[in-house]
Amino acid sequence: MKSEKNIRIALLGFGPVNRSFTEILADKGEGLYQRYGARLMVTAAVDSTGGALDVEGLDPGRLVKAKGFGSVAGYPEKGQTGLQGLDALARSEADIVLEATTVSMQDGEPGMSHVRAALSLGKHVVLANKGPLVRAYQALQSLAQDHQVSIKFSATLGGSLPTYNIGVRDLAGCTINRVDAILNGTSHYILSSMNSGVTYEEALAEAQRLEIAERDPTLDVEGWDAANKLVILANSILNVPATLDDIERIGITHLKPSDLPLTMLGTATRNDDGGYTLAVRPERLPEDHLLAALPPLSMGIVFHTDLVGPLAMTVNERGPKPTAAAMLRDVLEIAATGR
Incomplete structure (x- = not known):
């Protein structure tokens, strides 16, 4: 001891x-x-x-x-x-x-x-x-x-998820070219249900019954929570002094069945000048994407770098x-x- x-x-x-x-x-x-x-x-x-x-x-x-x-x-x-x-x-x-x-x-x-x-x-x-x-x-x-x-x-x-430790310590020396992240469990659960044919209203009601969605789900379904996390990630891991104003943000409440299947994804894409384009929006992932088969009650992140990876982490968790x-x-x- x-x-x-x-x-x-x-x-x-x-x-x-x-x-x-x-x-x-x-x-x-x-x-x-x-x-x-x-x-x-x-x-x-x-x-x-x-x-x-x-x-x-x-x-x-x-x-x-x-x-x-x-x-x-x-x-x-x-x-x-x-x-x-x-x-x-x-x-x-x-x-x-x-x-x-x-x-x-x-x-x-x-x-x-x-x-x-x-x-x-x-x-x-x-x-x-x-x-x-x-x-x-x-x-x-x-x-x-x-x-x-x-x-x-x-x-x-x-x-x-050990996002910070991986991004700062374990990828030290790497240039991070892109980050793909599903960091809001509520929107991911709802979109996963909608991709299976359930309506938005039904998926939200079930998420609230499971206590993974708030009574007012605006922060989650409009992408604010994921955008908040992306701001922190950009500042702490990518060394970009980003604010919410720097993030393109699109929620999921407007989606129609013909838009699906989609995944609520936060992305940071490196530009030629060394800065990053930041976005939170529904995207269609290719079948071979490391987050394409992420279970409904999960979160995950993928780092694409010049030396390592793509490096993916996922977690299936409920409760605090x-x-x-x-x-x-x-x-x-x-x-x-x-x-």
Whole structure:
């Protein structure tokens, strides 16, 4: 076993992802300590109603139980109704902040303020929330560098897919000529169903029944979620300072049976000047494309480079736990390297 290292964690947002992260700690915390020498301690957790705070560590199982009764503010003795994220952050003594509040693409809030405050206080940040990165990727990276901390975001690039690690580390030295990506599971499920003869309305209703589509599916079916992920991918892997305005975006709600079969695809195509053309739109894939037979409940990505590949990764996942596992991956990397 490695020497003991206590890693204090603040959980901002206690929806499905951070709740699943906490469940993982309850189930595997001791095993993670034995394997990695890092004792992961939750010192603050905040949801929309309030929070719980204890710099000596909150019990993960009791946090999950309190949330099951309505809010982490119901945590015995340490719960506080009305506790806000910024207050909890300042008092948590956290080394790492896990930000997974509800996404606001208009201004990135409240996640943007949480991330800026955490970095300014010298705390590492792990994100499942795409909003701050889409709105201010370059500025947040500069802020992290100024305070000698890291901002990590594996979970924003396709759940548990190791998109960032492959694109940056494992393809180091390669020129990426094209990226093809199916990074929104909802639109992929709906289009896969439509390709089999189901109407859009029927496919959406089934996706909502399976809880893979929101009551308002606009972000998914109009391509906004995939475009958000493509912005992050372009900035972080392709070194292109892209924004949503740089992406051609076409949704799937207008499609007719005669248009099919199609796949909702995000693409980044390298231009002669070294820049990239970015798009999210329904496309007809050739039968030999590595994503052509991707199952309905899956996501996947293909890197086309000058030296390696095409290199494809796919994942079949449902529920928030794989996304929480991606956050855990980032936390353990920070614990091991300090960055």
